Amino acid sequence: MSATISQSALRELAAGWIAQGKRVVGPRLIASPIGPVRDGRVFYAPLQSSDQLALEGFIHPANSMKEFLFPKHEELYGYRITGKGIELNEVEPLRAEQVLIAGRPCDAAALPILDHVFNWDYKDDLYNTQRQLTTVVTLACAAHDEACFCTSVGLAPDAERGSDAMLFDLGDGEYEVRCLTEKGKALFDGKLQASERVASLPSGPEKRFDAVEVRAFVKDNFDSPFWPAQTMACLGCGACAYTCPTCHCFDIVDEGNIERGVRARNWDSCQFSMFTLHASGHNPRPNQPARQRQRIDHKFRIYPEKFGEILCTGCGNCTRNCPEGIGVLSVLSAL
Amino acid sequence: MSENHVAPASGRQDEFEPKIVAFVCNWCTYLGADLAGTTRLEYPPNVRIVRLPCTGRIDFNLIVKAFEIGADSVLVSGCHPGDCHYTSGNYHARRRWILFRELLQALGFDMERIHFTWISAAEGHKWQEVVKEITEKTRQLGPYTSLYRGVASGAGVSPAVTRASRPRAETPTASAWGEESELALRETCRRLLAENKVKVVIGYGKRGPVFITKPEDVEKLVWNDECLANLTVYLKRKEIRALGRPAIVVKGCDERALVVLEKESQLERKDIHVIGMACQGLGEPKCETCEVHLPRFADEVIGQTDKQAPESADRWKALESLMALPAAQRMSYWATEFERCVKCYACRQVCPMCYCERCLVDKNRPTVIEPSATDKGNFAWHILRAFHLAGRCIGCDECTRACPAGIDLRLLNLSLAKAAEEHFAYRAGMDPKAEPLIGAYSLQDKENFIR
Numbered sequence: 066m067s068a069t070i071s072q073s074a075l076r077e078l079a080a081g082w083i084a085q086g087k088r089v090v091g092p093r094l095i096a097s098p099i100g101p102v103r104d105g106r107v108f109y110a111p112l113q114s115s116d117q118l119a120l121e122g123f124i125h126p127a128n129s130m131k132e133f134l135f136p137k138h139e140e141l142y143g144y145r146i147t148g149k150g151i152e153l154n155e156v157e158p159l160r161a162e163q164v165l166i167a168g169r170p171c172d173a174a175a176l177p178i179l180d181h182v183f184n185w186d187y188k189d190d191l192y193n194t195q196r197q198l199t200t201v202v203t204l205a206c207a208a209h210d211e212a213c214f215c216t217s218v219g220l221a222p223d224a225e226r227g228s229d230a231m232l233f234d235l236g237d238g239e240y241e242v243r244c245l246t247e248k249g250k251a252l253f254d255g256k257l258q259a260s261e262r263v264a265s266l267p268s269g270p271e272k273r274f275d276a277v278e279v280r281a282f283v284k285d286n287f288d289s290p291f292w293p294a295q296t297m298a299c300l301g302c303g304a305c306a307y308t309c310p311t312c313h314c315f316d317i318v319d320e321g322n323i324e325r326g327v328r329a330r331n332w333d334s335c336q337f338s339m340f341t342l343h344a345s346g347h348n349p350r351p352n353q354p355a356r357q358r359q360r361i362d363h364k365f366r367i368y369p370e371k372f373g374e375i376l377c378t379g380c381g382n383c384t385r386n387c388p389e390g391i392g393v394l395s396v397l398s399a400l
Numbered sequence: 401m402s403e404n405h406v407a408p409a410s411g412r413q414d415e416f417e418p419k420i421v422a423f424v425c426n427w428c429t430y431l432g433a434d435l436a437g438t439t440r441l442e443y444p445p446n447v448r449i450v451r452l453p454c455t456g457r458i459d460f461n462l463i464v465k466a467f468e469i470g471a472d473s474v475l476v477s478g479c480h481p482g483d484c485h486y487t488s489g490n491y492h493a494r495r496r497w498i499l500f501r502e503l504l505q506a507l508g509f510d511m512e513r514i515h516f517t518w519i520s521a522a523e524g525h526k527w528q529e530v531v532k533e534i535t536e537k538t539r540q541l542g543p544y545t546s547l548y549r550g551v552a553s554g555a556g557v558s559p560a561v562t563r564a565s566r567p568r569a570e571t572p573t574a575s576a577w578g579e580e581s582e583l584a585l586r587e588t589c590r591r592l593l594a595e596n597k598v599k600v601v602i603g604y605g606k607r608g609p610v611f612i613t614k615p616e617d618v619e620k621l622v623w624n625d626e627c628l629a630n631l632t633v634y635l636k637r638k639e640i641r642a643l644g645r646p647a648i649v650v651k652g653c654d655e656r657a658l659v660v661l662e663k664e665s666q667l668e669r670k671d672i673h674v675i676g677m678a679c680q681g682l683g684e685p686k687c688e689t690c691e692v693h694l695p696r697f698a699d700e701v702i703g704q705t706d707k708q709a710p711e712s713a714d715r716w717k718a719l720e721s722l723m724a725l726p727a728a729q730r731m732s733y734w735a736t737e738f739e740r741c742v743k744c745y746a747c748r749q750v751c752p753m754c755y756c757e758r759c760l761v762d763k764n765r766p767t768v769i770e771p772s773a774t775d776k777g778n779f780a781w782h783i784l785r786a787f788h789l790a791g792r793c794i795g796c797d798e799c800t801r802a803c804p805a806g807i808d809l810r811l812l813n814l815s816l817a818k819a820a821e822e823h824f825a826y827r828a829g830m831d832p833k834a835e836p837l838i839g840a841y842s843l844q845d846k847e848n849f850i851r
Binding site (some may be wrong): 095106108110127128132137138293297298300301302303304306307308316318320322329331332334337339352353354386387388389390391395 | 469607608609610611629633634637638639640740742743744745746748749750762764767770771772773774777798801802804805806
């Protein structure tokens, strides 16, 4: 026995959430009045209407879901300099009940991984509040491309981690729905039909590397010629980190004038030379191979040592978005 | 920080009083304004004067910044041609404004709010007239509320349709036209390395750029329709320079970068060995209008091509569909596009022309460009990036290819390339003898917007 929902009913349901004032975020084809963007790319974006929801025809959106819990720019508080002192004022956080719909299981799996770092020595209210207000409905992957490697980091096209409910495409416009948490149940309560049909589990990408071996390698090969050999072509943009569902570094900036301003946090990336530049001018990570090594090191050794989990879900966005074809997968499959 | 920092000029709060920022030069227009005052000429108090040494020193960012902090109109004014205190500052400024206006137009700025004048120290009356006129005009236009917003039209949104994105093949195969060239390329590189003519070959490998230092490794080189990257970007990188004298594989389009870099003293042509690849086009939008299928200045050219240059008018086709939109819609187009910008700076990093040791956007004392990925920060960044490439961008479209947010950045580059060609018959990287467009000036530069 299973529970199913038709695509039209799913869209109707999503339209209902939008009408209730929830923020509904899902994969959306981006087009513009002057033609499609780069062969019609799909991005996770807030949906104004449920027919914008793209459910098939792409492997992975070009961005990740993290930006709807950990935005690329977030104001922390405002300040005003008055005659003698400084007046601080709270910024009302833009928090809303939201449903992330038809996300990829690899994006959903990133959320419990991120929970560690946002609740470690400091409990990040901004992140936690939005996390609590968020329900994650994923769509199991029916296809994968050469960049996908979820199976190499212990996940799968139907990995349930981080999902409140999961959809499985049964073909002919029907989806099997598996509610995994109370939140997921509440979302679909009374909307599902009993059915005999059960989705056959999609096959994932072949396993490409062994994460335990990677961890051992990065531990012992800090100065290995492997890094320059594999990453010399890296140009030092942050496209990999900014489209990664698990990368979470940020920078704090003050923006304003001599009278008033805001303190905000913005995404930052270990691939920038400025990331580690000391005030003295010394840079402990002087070149891109060192910065690429850091990225792998953090994901496969540092984070697991601290929190017991790999900081990578194998979504492949780093490889897809790298202008020079570098990414976690291409570096590690060379091991 | 969305509120306006410029307080209302006068009058009641509910009545719209235009806020006008005037960037003027110290020697002519400022004195002209001063003369207007001392001769007791009356003019509206809506204008705030910002005095700079010379119009040649007026950074284009200031105009944008003025709008950001709440100006409804901006005036830029300096010495008449031939009258510059520093001989030629205003000529430099004139050339820059001619180009910058085209960029602002492509971005959908309201051009009726941007004014340029020449006002001398003796023209107190002209100052009075100009300020009166601009104030009146701005009053009619109303407050500049569409900045970075445009008109709400749901632009950028389309119903979901299924269409796969261009897949990157795991192992691209040399297409029929490339196979012979690929073998010739490997042979050439083997020879260059074996004879110690070069220390490293910067070329294309199976998955991205490779740096070959040993003759036996040349088998890693490929030549196929996945060879999109403009490898000249690597010439600026310290790690690559440290490897020694390079040979670099370029297509005709990439080669234009070498012309500009040499003109800007970023490289000595004799220090690099250029291997030009005859190209049949790689299926990118830029290939449809490419005119240099055959590299012109390479040390050796490999392969043949029968591709012809298309009609010149076709080159602006993409831009024309943008310019066909009304200005406010152009702005909403960019606002929607920039909303996806994450400030990863991939556009900057892949650009062969972006070679500054420290980019202006990375400077924070003071902050010139807000680092935040907000509407302000994003517009400021993309204006800066595009305009710093004015007369320099060779149209390799690497910025557009690299953008993970899929923003069609080439449209901004095209707007400036078109302006350079139409106003100055200048094309970056085409003629090795041509003086750099920005940095030079001519007494004959023509415009029709400065009064």
